Amino acid sequence: MVDVVDQATRSRMMSGIRGANTRPEILLRKALHRAGFRYRLHAANLPGRPDVVLASRRAAIFVHGCFWHRHEGCHWCTTPASNLEFWRSKFERNVERDRSVVEALQSMEWRTAIIWECGLRKPHAASTLESVGTWLRSDHAVYESALVRPRAMSD
Secondary structure (H helix, E strand, O other), X not given: OOOOOXXXXXXXXXXXXXXXXXXHHHHHHHHXXXXXXXXXXXXXXXXXXXXEEXXXXXEEEEEEOHHHXXXXXXXXXXXXOOOHHHXXXXXXXXXXXXXXXXXXXXXOOOEEEEXXXXXXXXXXXXXXXXXXXXXXXXXXXXXXXOOOOEOOOOO
16 A cells, blocks of 8 residues: 655654653643652653653553554554554564563662553543552552454454
8 A cells, every 4th residue: 555645744744753751641740740749750760761650659651552552452553554564563663662661660669650552532531540559559469451442343
């Protein structure tokens, strides 16, 4: 399949994708702050530079985009039809890096949470944010937001 835009336009579009301070990340941060949690952002001293770090609770939170981090079964986890091998390789590296970062944090006795972008979309945002708060107050080591937008059977 051929891309619907020229290479220069695609390059400009891709360069506009944020790596930090995304809408889902800001939504999570505002909710955590309203709930009384205080945190640091993008801690460079921890593996993977977690999006949100609550040092007093030894909790590292990652807000993952469903497309880039491959939220399996999610409606937003699509694969571009052009340059397929490039995308497969890129996505595999992303998933492997995510896995190794979580393992490294857990070996350092940090609690880890993965919050999927789709869980921070309406109408699921409120329940996801409530679940994150509950997890932070618990002593559970791992949290991952649930799949909220399953693919249609025809996908």
